[in-house]
Amino acid sequence: MSEAHFDSLMKAALLQRFPKQVVLIEEGHRPDFLHVVVEGLVELFSQHRSRETTIDIIRPVTTFILAAVATDEVYLKSARTLTPARILLVPAQAVRDMLTRDPDFARAMIHELALRYRGIVRTLKNEKLRSGSERVANWIIRTSQDGEKSGSIVLTYDKRTLASHLGMTPESLSRAFSHLADYGVRCHGRKIEISDRSALLSFAAPDPLIDG
Amino acid sequence: MSEAHFDSLMKAALLQRFPKQVVLIEEGHRPDFLHVVVEGLVELFSQHRSRETTIDIIRPVTTFILAAVATDEVYLKSARTLTPARILLVPAQAVRDMLTRDPDFARAMIHELALRYRGIVRTLKNEKLRSGSERVANWIIRTSQDGEKSGSIVLTYDKRTLASHLGMTPESLSRAFSHLADYGVRCHGRKIEISDRSALLSFAAPDPLIDG
DNA sequence: CGCAAAATTGAACCCAATCAATGTTCGTGG
DNA sequence: CCACGAACATTGATTGGGTTCAATTTTGCG
Numbered sequence: 001m002s003e004a005h006f007d008s009l010m011k012a013a014l015l016q017r018f019p020k021q022v023v024l025i026e027e028g029h030r031p032d033f034l035h036v037v038v039e040g041l042v043e044l045f046s047q048h049r050s051r052e053t054t055i056d057i058i059r060p061v062t063t064f065i066l067a068a069v070a071t072d073e074v075y076l077k078s079a080r081t082l083t084p085a086r087i088l089l090v091p092a093q094a095v096r097d098m099l100t101r102d103p104d105f106a107r108a109m110i111h112e113l114a115l116r117y118r119g120i121v122r123t124l125k126n127e128k129l130r131s132g133s134e135r136v137a138n139w140i141i142r143t144s145q146d147g148e149k150s151g152s153i154v155l156t157y158d159k160r161t162l163a164s165h166l167g168m169t170p171e172s173l174s175r176a177f178s179h180l181a182d183y184g185v186r187c188h189g190r191k192i193e194i195s196d197r198s199a200l201l202s203f204a205a206p207d208p209l210i211d212g
Numbered sequence: 213m214s215e216a217h218f219d220s221l222m223k224a225a226l227l228q229r230f231p232k233q234v235v236l237i238e239e240g241h242r243p244d245f246l247h248v249v250v251e252g253l254v255e256l257f258s259q260h261r262s263r264e265t266t267i268d269i270i271r272p273v274t275t276f277i278l279a280a281v282a283t284d285e286v287y288l289k290s291a292r293t294l295t296p297a298r299i300l301l302v303p304a305q306a307v308r309d310m311l312t313r314d315p316d317f318a319r320a321m322i323h324e325l326a327l328r329y330r331g332i333v334r335t336l337k338n339e340k341l342r343s344g345s346e347r348v349a350n351w352i353i354r355t356s357q358d359g360e361k362s363g364s365i366v367l368t369y370d371k372r373t374l375a376s377h378l379g380m381t382p383e384s385l386s387r388a389f390s391h392l393a394d395y396g397v398r399c400h401g402r403k404i405e406i407s408d409r410s411a412l413l414s415f416a417a418p419d420p421l422i423d424g
Numbered sequence: 425c426g427c428a429a430a431a432t433t434g435a436a437c438c439c440a441a442t443c444a445a446t447g448t449t450c451g452t453g454g
Numbered sequence: 455c456c457a458c459g460a461a462c463a464t465t466g467a468t469t470g471g472g473t474t475c476a477a478t479t480t481t482g483c484g
Contacts, residue, residue, distance in 0.1 A: 028421055046341065046421075048341040048417075048419055048421075048422065049341070049417055053341055055333065055336060055337070066326070067325075067326040067330050068326075070323065071326045071327065073330070074421070076334065076421055077333065077337075099319060099322065100315070100319070103318065106315065107318060109322055110282050110311065110322055111283065113279075113282075113322060113325040113326060113329060114278070114280075114282035114283045115279075117279040117325060117328060117329045118279050118280075118283065118285070118288055120332055120333065121267065121288045121289060121332065122288065124265075124267060124332070125260065125265070125288070127340075128339075129258065129259075129260040129261070129263050129264075129265055131471070131472090132472070158429095158430065159430075159431070160431090169472080169474085170430080170431070171431090171432080171433085171473075172471085172472060173431095174431065174433080175472090177432095178433095189431095189481075190481095205260075207260055209239055209240060209260075209286070209288055210260065343439070343440090344440070370461095371462075371463070372461095380440075381440075381441060381442080382462080382464090383440090383441075383442080383463090383464080383465085384439090384440060384441075386463065387440090387465085389464095390464090390465095401449080
């Protein structure tokens with residue numbers, strides 16, 4: 001998009017810091033701002049009759065509640081920070097105005113919406129087509145290759161949070177880890193070690209159509 | 213969008229009929245056409261290691277695999293007709309070209325993508341926050357007020373299909389119906405009767421943030 | 425060092441899937 | 455028009471993955 005347009009958006013926007021576990025938006029409210037995670041982790045979740053479920057975890061740099069801003073309807077989900085975070089807040093009206101003014105911006109928005117859509121489809125497939133242990137196994141594989149430290153991971157947050165990431169209770173996560181011991185996964189405190197990657201891989205069966 | 217542009221898209225498109233249970237697209241393939249359901253029901257589903265799950269059910273008139281066309285990446289899900297259907301096939305390249313040519317079209321696409329995104333969020337919430345019986349109860353309520361026939365529904369398709377709609381097996385659906393008998397739901401063959409709507413409502417607890 | 429939160433472990437339970445058997449419906453061909 | 459077979463539907467028994475509740479143990483931090 002044009003630099004002038006970008007600047008005008010940024011001028012209207014605010015960059016704000018939040019501590020962890022702060023609720024940023026609540027389902028049912030109307031969108032005032034488009035949110036962009038600049039730093040930290042944000043969890044999208046939803047509640048109904050005292051039940052709660054994680055819908056997505058957002059990492060930098062991505063937008064969230066873009067769809068609500070685009071349609072100007074109430075949020076379908078709530079968001080909270082999982083870690084301390086920096087969030088860029090862009091006034092919703094400014095975004096909608098820009099849509100009609102800048103075709104490149106509109107195209108970027110299409111791309112972003114499409115990506116987010118595909119992301120949620122992956123999340124859904126991960127949840128519905130895999131057991132808890134399989135989700136953990138795939139999470140280990142993905143995370144351990146991000147860090148490039150071939151054989152181990154050190155958690156940056158606690159296991160409760162990881163469990164909610166993976167759509168399960170802390171108890172289930174704990175049992176999943178002990179199950180994965182059969183495939184060479186050991187975990188001492190916050191350190192997770194992988195001794196037999198190929199065994200883990202064959203159990204996890206990562207799939208580009210789920211894991212990207 | 214402009215009529216001329218619309219015509220040019222339509223000229224490139226084809227309207228085709230399909231019998232039921234025909235696989236229209238397969239996950240992992242590249243998008244050749246944007247699909248639009250004009251008539252009938254289409255199920256989006258996905259497979260992994262011999263497991264299969266329904267991701268969404270599309271009814272007229274909506275597009276599907278729009279996100280794959282927008283990003284020009286492989287499909288993340290497959291699609292099959294649940295009933296005989298008429299599908300409009302618009303060449304993917306024509307859609308992408310039109311994006312850059314017609315700003316109104318781009319805006320319409322944003323709107324559609326956002327709607328589809330919100331649709332899948334609702335589906336996900338319905339699945340994760342409700343039990344099977346609750347999903348059935350809410351489906352009954354929604355469907356019975358569509359028809360305006362206050363106290364009864366007549367199924368237009370078989371219960372296997374309904375079960376897949378609702379993300380459960382035919383056996384579970386059957387048990388859910390007998391469970392709902394406690395709330396005044398009787399079902400004889402393809403006819404479902406509701407004798408105590410308020411009891412059903414209090415069990416179902418419909419929610420605008422899930423059911424729309 | 426000591427306490428509170430987090431993590432693990434065990435037991436009971438619940439929802440839903442699966443397997444298996446039987447009953448019902450529906451479409452078709454005689 | 456009826457009879458028959460195949461698909462659909464229901465019911466029961468069993469299983470399994472996962473949650474919940476409760477009791478310890480471990481961890482991390484003041």
